[in-house]
Amino acid sequence: MAGGGLEELAKIKSFDELLGIASTYPREIVLRGRIERGLIEEISRVKKEPDWMRRLRLRALELFEKLPTPKWVIGLDEIDLEEIAYYVKPLADRVESWDDLPQWIKDYYKKLGLPEIEARFLSGINTVFDSETVLHRVKEELRSKGVVMIPLEEALRKYPEFVKEYFGRVFPMSDHKFAALHYALWSGGVFVYVPPSVRVEQPIEAFFFVGSELEGQFEHTLIVMGEGSSLHFIEGCSAPMFKKYSFHDGMVELYVHRGAELKFTTVQNWSRNIVNFNNKRAIIEENGYVEWLEASIGSKLTYTYPTSILKGRGARTRNINVAISNGPFIKDTGGKAIHLAPNTHSILVSKSISSNRGLTVYRGLVRITRGAIGSTSHVQCDSLILDNTGKAYTYPRNEVEEPEAEVTHEATTGRLGEDQLFYLQSRGLSEGEAKSLIVLGFIRDVLQGLPLEYVSVLSKVIELEFSEYGGVG
Amino acid sequence: MPLQVRDLVVRIRGLGKVVVDGVNLEVGKGEIVALMGPNGSGKSSLAYTIMGHPRYEVVSGDIVVDGESIVGLSPEERSLKGLFLGFQNPVEVEGVKLSNLIIASYNKRIGERDLLKTSNPRIIVEINKYASILGLRRELLYRDVNVGFSGGERKRSEMLQALILNPRYVILDEPDSGLDVDGVKVIANAIETLRSRNTGVLLITHYTRILRYVKPSRVYVMVNGRIVEKGGYELAEKIDREGYSVYQ
Numbered sequence: 185m186a187g188g189g190l191e192e193l194a195k196i197k198s199f200d201e202l203l204g205i206a207s208t209y210p211r212e213i214v215l216r217g218r219i220e221r222g223l224i225e226e227i228s229r230v231k232k233e234p235d236w237m238r239r240l241r242l243r244a245l246e247l248f249e250k251l252p253t254p255k256w257v258i259g260l261d262e263i264d265l266e267e268i269a270y271y272v273k274p275l276a277d278r279v280e281s282w283d284d285l286p287q288w289i290k291d292y293y294k295k296l297g298l299p300e301i302e303a304r305f306l307s308g309i310n311t312v313f314d315s316e317t318v319l320h321r322v323k324e325e326l327r328s329k330g331v332v333m334i335p336l337e338e339a340l341r342k343y344p345e346f347v348k349e350y351f352g353r354v355f356p357m358s359d360h361k362f363a364a365l366h367y368a369l370w371s372g373g374v375f376v377y378v379p380p381s382v383r384v385e386q387p388i389e390a391f392f393f394v395g396s397e398l399e400g401q402f403e404h405t406l407i408v409m410g411e412g413s414s415l416h417f418i419e420g421c422s423a424p425m426f427k428k429y430s431f432h433d434g435m436v437e438l439y440v441h442r443g444a445e446l447k448f449t450t451v452q453n454w455s456r457n458i459v460n461f462n463n464k465r466a467i468i469e470e471n472g473y474v475e476w477l478e479a480s481i482g483s484k485l486t487y488t489y490p491t492s493i494l495k496g497r498g499a500r501t502r503n504i505n506v507a508i509s510n511g512p513f514i515k516d517t518g519g520k521a522i523h524l525a526p527n528t529h530s531i532l533v534s535k536s537i538s539s540n541r542g543l544t545v546y547r548g549l550v551r552i553t554r555g556a557i558g559s560t561s562h563v564q565c566d567s568l569i570l571d572n573t574g575k576a577y578t579y580p581r582n583e584v585e586e587p588e589a590e591v592t593h594e595a596t597t598g599r600l601g602e603d604q605l606f607y608l609q610s611r612g613l614s615e616g617e618a619k620s621l622i623v624l625g626f627i628r629d630v631l632q633g634l635p636l637e638y639v640s641v642l643s644k645v646i647e648l649e650f651s652e653y654g655g656v657g
Numbered sequence: 658m659p660l661q662v663r664d665l666v667v668r669i670r671g672l673g674k675v676v677v678d679g680v681n682l683e684v685g686k687g688e689i690v691a692l693m694g695p696n697g698s699g700k701s702s703l704a705y706t707i708m709g710h711p712r713y714e715v716v717s718g719d720i721v722v723d724g725e726s727i728v729g730l731s732p733e734e735r736s737l738k739g740l741f742l743g744f745q746n747p748v749e750v751e752g753v754k755l756s757n758l759i760i761a762s763y764n765k766r767i768g769e770r771d772l773l774k775t776s777n778p779r780i781i782v783e784i785n786k787y788a789s790i791l792g793l794r795r796e797l798l799y800r801d802v803n804v805g806f807s808g809g810e811r812k813r814s815e816m817l818q819a820l821i822l823n824p825r826y827v828i829l830d831e832p833d834s835g836l837d838v839d840g841v842k843v844i845a846n847a848i849e850t851l852r853s854r855n856t857g858v859l860l861i862t863h864y865t866r867i868l869r870y871v872k873p874s875r876v877y878v879m880v881n882g883r884i885v886e887k888g889g890y891e892l893a894e895k896i897d898r899e900g901y902s903v904y905q
Contacts, residue, residue: 568752598751601748602711602712603748604748604749604750606708606710606711606732607744607747607748607750607802608750608753608758609709609731609732609733609736610709610732610733610735610736610741610742611733611736611758611761611762611765611818611822612733612736612737612762612765612766612822613733613761613762613765613772614731614733617761617765617772621752621753621758621761621772621773622750622751622752622753623752624752624773625751625752625753625754625757625801626751626752628752643773647772
């Protein structure tokens with residue numbers, strides 16, 4: 185493939201340089217204005233969806249209007265919700281081949297190395313540009329194993345009863361104001377069903393791209409894992425630089441049946457103008473397992489707290505949260521584990537890095553309900569502060585109603601001192617190189633288990649983050 | 658052309674306290690020069706200043722490497738110009754494995770942009786070879802820099818880095834302190850190896866013990882931030898007999 189690809193990626197000096205400033209591109213439909221019934225009806229109409237979905241959206245709208253802004257949300261006040269375009273369909277048909285994409289989309293994807301990664305490591309990919317899927321590729325492995333992977337809109341038409349059974353079941357719209365907003369406006373995203381006992385070897389990736397400012401992206405990912413199945417699902421996101429902000433309020437619902445295993449990895453590298461709100465939750469049945477790896481690197485503000493509901497006996501989860509705030513940005517992240525059954529186990533690990541006036545906040549919750557005997561949870565929060573201006577706050581919360589359960593908690597805070605920096609610099613490393621080495625070492629353990637290619641891309645992103653050219657921006 | 662310190666006056670940034678007060682000193686290529694003095698005489702401050710520690714402010718004078726002033730340069734630039742400081746008490750750096758630090762420092766010198774890439778497999782062979790010569794357990798290479806290292810292991814790790822990076826001038830700040838006799842001999846041999854490669858060595862030491870194994874061609878004595886005497890090896894022998902009290 186000419187131009188782009190992983191080799192190119194290895195040579196660039198900053199991510200801003202890679203994607204540059206947002207350029208204009210043809211857009212087929214742009215819906216903006218007050219969030220009210222007319223707008224919701226219009227979105228539902230252009231998406232030609234079944235009536236039950238239209239009614240669901242309207243219910244969500246009512247909730248959005250009723251619910252207060254959550255107390256824990258800081259910094260969202262500067263968003264004027266009436267300024268945003270809630271539905272943007274770029275002038276691009278959904279295609280199955282990279283070559284059939286319009287040149288301006290292809291250029292972005294090539295710069296990010298997506299076609300090469302897909303060709304080499306993935307069993308399927310779904311890419312959302314603004315509000316709609318523009319590329320959907322399924323490889324032989326998925327077809328031959330009977331795995332269903334289709335855009336969610338298509339799943340609504342093809343498997344209405346199935347989607348109806350799971351959609352909105354894991355993450356209720358009443359959870360908070362922005363969950364309700366998501367359901368009212370959702371568009372784009374992928375539906376995956378892995379049949380019982382099917383083990384998918386190569387990961388599936390979903391990639392989200394926001395192409396212009398003052399835009400909202402509300403994609404919805406729904407994954408249902410049949411009994412004893414396994415899958416690694418990877419999410420990536422990116423955007424070029426804008427003058428103003430854009431808003432992302434995506435949702436992930438995972439339903440993991442008995443004995444199934446799902447790894448869900450997110451590498452979030454939005455540009456500095458994105459306000460990123462994530463709603464991620466899994467329900468895990470008996471002996472099922474979910475591993476979240478949430479790496480929050482980019483964006484202006486990020487709120488994400490992947491949650492595992494351990495519903496069946498022996499269900500397990502591991503929740504790894506990596507957050508980097510380098511510059512005047514906020515990462516308000518964490519994880520939650522809700523133990524509803526006996527012998528359920530959770531491990532929550534948070535690694536946060538802050539510098540250059542960056543703020544990281546860890547918010548975690550472990551709830552062990554009465555009767556969840558023999559359950560254990562371990563929470564570990566490690567913060568690394570790279571200078572005198574970075575800040576890290578930790579708010580872990582335990583609600584243990586079952587006396588025969590055990591919750592343990594460890595927290596460490598490390599600060600990169602002048603002498604450590606000098607030591608590394610005296611060996612010939614620049615300040616940025618020294619910091620990226622330390623950061624990569626700090627998160628080394630939690631990156632284990634990721635495909636090597638992703639580790640190397642992530643390492644590169646982190647190196648750029650702290651290089652003299654990149655970061656801060 | 659040598660490493661030269663010319664009329665150097667240094668104070669601690671913010672405090673104003675002068676710690677190096679008009680020092681002149683010179684280390685030629687392939688030469689071992691000893692800088693001796695009692696505790697608190699400013700030897701380490703001088704070493705830090707030569708390497709560019711931000712806590713030390715050059716008030717006047719100059720530091721010149723092979724004819725070029727380095728006073729305005731950052732520590733990494735000084736390092737890439739061929740200076741190396743072996744720390745007296747090297748800090749723990751959590752998150753960075755010793756082997757990765759050495760590879761990254763080496764890659765910087767050969768212009769390899771991917772800092773952790775082993776582009777030259779010989780480097781691993783070299784690291785293992787010198788670790789073995791220095792008596793540094795190989796598992797320490799895969800531990801975070803200095804974390805859980807004993808005092809002696811830290812000294813050996815500093816020498817290992819010097820041997821791999823092959824600097825033009827090394828400043829070794831008490832490389833012998835806290836070592837037993839065998840340890841001192843190992844460090845002395847490593848210093849001799851550096852010298853034989855034509856590296857200039859500024860050997861800072863409090864005691865004369867290591868000077869039994871490495872013979873400096875010149876000896877400076879520093880007290881209260883000033884060079885109070887200089888001479889040949891016989892000066893070290895005199896200090897061995899009489900101590901520093903005559904200068905105070």
